[in-house]
Amino acid sequence: MTTMKAIWVEQVGEPDVMQLRDVPVPEAGEGQVRLKVEAVGINFADVLAVKGQYLTRTQTPLTPGMEFAGTVDQLGPGVKGLQVGQRVAALAGRGGLAEYAVVPAQTVVPVPDGLSAPEAAAFPVSYYTAYITLVTLGHARPGETVLVQGAAGALGTALIQLARAMELNVVALASSEEKLSLARELGAQTTLVSERPDIVEAVREVTGGQGVNLLVEITGGEMFGRSLQMMANRGRVMVVGSASGERATVDAVTLMKKNLSVTGVWLSSMLGEPGVVREAMAVFGPLVQSGRLRPQVGPSYPLAQSAQAFRDILARKTTGKVIIEPQA
Structure with missing residues (x-):
């Protein structure tokens, strides 16, 4: 040939x-x-x-x-x-x-x-990115609440599965009830339609007014500002994408008032870190074998x-x- x-x-x-x-x-x-x-x-x-x-x-x-x-x-x-x-x-x-x-x-x-x-x-891309987002850079701890945007997509579904395996509470956002049904099947405890005009208030309500500890931001643009309003004190915003194609702006005062941190996540640059893939695979293997992680x-x-x-x-x-x- x-x-x-x-x-x-x-x-x-x-x-x-x-x-x-x-x-x-x-x-x-x-x-x-x-x-x-x-x-x-x-x-x-x-x-x-x-x-x-x-x-x-x-x-x-x-x-x-x-x-x-x-x-x-x-x-x-x-x-x-x-x-x-x-x-x-x-x-x-x-x-x-x-x-x-x-x-x-x-x-x-x-x-x-x-x-x-x-x-x-x-x-590889979805699950290694999920691991780096939640574990390597996000430092998620059992009992914390993570908000996942685009919950029915490849990364979103990986994040939900890994988060549940880590004993995190998951708030899943997606554009339709049909997509949210998949998030619920994967273990998301709370699901919300992302386009609803009161999305910030809805997220704060389902978290008892506290906001979320970790938020995976894939939208950018105007949504980024709303994401900051959804955070709990000392919350971590993990920026994995900018699907809107619109530039996001960060108000430093907003970060200061709640001691928020914003971290960019890019898999390509992380794969060069010694041990990252090996560490993730040690976690993935048993979870795949038990059926808790499934692409x-x-x-x-x-x-x-x-x-x-x-x-x-x-x-x-x-x-x-x-x-x-x-x-x-």
């Missing part, structure tokens, strides 16, 4: 810029691994990369797909600790929307046993319908992790 199908982006823009092309099958070089890609987990960051609006500048031409799972197909010189035929996941930043992908060996991450390919593809796989699309998958994410039509299967 000398050619393969891949998604190709020559210039950034709306999902329509994504083209399905025949391209050469890549060869694994020094320190690299080639994967036969079985499933790609699509994150909002992938959508932003195609639009040219991600945290880092999009380098074109681009084959999107930051997070994917598959089997090791070829080992490059100098690669140790992996073997052909082994199922792994990769957090390579790009390249997943193709039948085969070559990635640096250090971007290959373990996935817990017993997960299907779509579940494995849905696992919520959403709709699945073939490679040729990648642009439609991105459009559906932008239109907020999906729940769980959107999956694209290049081999389908």
Whole structure:
């Protein structure tokens, strides 16, 4: 096999810029691994990369797909600790929307046993981000209350599951009752429609007037100011995204009055920290085996319908992790 199908982006823009092309099958070089890609987990960051609006500048031409799972197909010189035929996941930043992908060996991450390919593809970004948000940077303690925005999405569902395993109280926000029903199934004790005009008052009411200890902010813009009003004294706001695309402003006096802290969370920069992945996996393994953590796989699309998958994410039509299967 000398050619393969891949998604190709020559210039950034709306999902329509994504083209399905025949391209050469890549060869694994020094320190690299080639994967036969079985499933790609699509994150909002992938959508932003195609639009040219991600945290880092999009380098074109681009084959999107930051997070994917598959089997090791070829080992490059100098690669140790992996073997052909082994199922792994990769957090390579790009390249997943193709039948085969070559990635640096250090971007290959373990996935817990017993997960299907779509579940494995849905696992790394959402669950490692959830762990870093709640544990590594958020310092959550049993009995505290965490508010999760976008509760029915891939990250939201991971956060709810991990929070419940950590004995946290969960207030889940989502845009519809249908999405909130999933949050309740996963263990969220309190669910609220995020678009209600009195959302600040509602959150304060369900927390007995105290506010929440930890809040996972993915919206940005005007919502960020409301998030600050939902906090308890010494609360921690964890900024994981800015889905609105609008710039948020922080009023220093608001932070001072309640001793609030605001922390940015970006998985890419944390993966270079020694021991972070190892520490998280030690927690994940038993929780996956017991069924307390299970990736919520959403709709699945073939490679040729990648642009439609991105459009559906932008239109907020999906729940769980959107999956694209290049081999389908």
